[in-house]
Amino acid sequence: MNVEEVKRLKGVRKITVLTAYDYQTAKIIDDMGIDMILVGDSLGMVVLGYHDTKKVTMMDMIRHTQAVARGVKSAIVIGDLPIHSFDTIEDALANSKRLVEAGAHAVKLEGNKPEIIRAIIEAGISVQGHLGLLPQTAKSMRVRGKRSRDAEQILADAKVLDSLGVFSLVLECIPLDLARRITRAVATPTIGIGAGVHCDGQVLVMNDMLGMDDGYCPRHANAYLDLNNLIGKAVKSYIEDVKTGRFPEDRHSFH
Ligand code: KIV
Numbered sequence: 001m002n003v004e005e006v007k008r009l010k011g012v013r014k015i016t017v018l019t020a021y022d023y024q025t026a027k028i029i030d031d032m033g034i035d036m037i038l039v040g041d042s043l044g045m046v047v048l049g050y051h052d053t054k055k056v057t058m059m060d061m062i063r064h065t066q067a068v069a070r071g072v073k074s075a076i077v078i079g080d081l082p083i084h085s086f087d088t089i090e091d092a093l094a095n096s097k098r099l100v101e102a103g104a105h106a107v108k109l110e111g112n113k114p115e116i117i118r119a120i121i122e123a124g125i126s127v128q129g130h131l132g133l134l135p136q137t138a139k140s141m142r143v144r145g146k147r148s149r150d151a152e153q154i155l156a157d158a159k160v161l162d163s164l165g166v167f168s169l170v171l172e173c174i175p176l177d178l179a180r181r182i183t184r185a186v187a188t189p190t191i192g193i194g195a196g197v198h199c200d201g202q203v204l205v206m207n208d209m210l211g212m213d214d215g216y217c218p219r220h221a222n223a224y225l226d227l228n229n230l231i232g233k234a235v236k237s238y239i240e241d242v243k244t245g246r247f248p249e250d251r252h253s254f255h
Helices: 003-008 023-031 058-071 089-101 114-122 148-164 176-185 227-244
Strands: 015-019 036-039 076-080 106-108 126-132 168-172 190-193 201-204
Touching (some): 003 168, 023 036, 023 058, 089 114, 114 126, 148 176, 168 176
Parallel strands (some): 076 106, 106 126, 126 168, 168 190
16 A cells, blocks of 8 residues: 555545554554554553643654554554644654654644645655644543534645645544535545544554453444453463462473
8 A cells, every 4th residue: 555545545445544543552553454653642641641641742652653654564654743743844844754764654743834744745755644633732521622612623724735745635533414415515535533424544552442441442433343351361370370370381381
């Protein structure tokens, strides 16, 4: 898969995207045929345990992009530019190049930043846009674009990003009717998270779709597994086995 192929999928079939932050997970989802893997700055929350994405650094993103890239053969790997890494054109270019050197095929950045996006694309690096709820700068995690003025602004921003040539556009937590209008209005594929069924593709945070959090799954996500419970049960069995001497057995031992 490459970015040109992704663009051609609009209107043909839905595009599949998941986040990943480590080698083994990336390898599994790549083997399963996912189209794109986003090394999202959501890693700040689900991997590093921060409250939000605002403390994620370029070093965090580089380390995890490298790990994911080592596991991927087919999918497009997208490295997320963390907060303040694209404040100036110079920073945006330097940091996009660092993510590409780490193994990303493209970068994602939040918001309508025309000069920044144009400069990165002109440097030959593909950009994924991100509109709607923008966690790096958001004061609350509420749905965006419910009021008509906000909706028109997001639609206008989407058109700007489309004209700049982003190869896809994440729409996070906006009403599905707005996502439908944007999807119809732009040539670039829209990738929804909490943006309904009309987007050209969907992205989920891997940990949400695996049910990793204890009993919590955001409304926009679907937990396809109760991994929190499964891991808990496995660990409980291990603790019991060690305490009672059932593990290790002879077959685990060297003679
Ligand atoms: O960081 C991330 O995982 C993201 C997705 C929620 C789109 O930006």
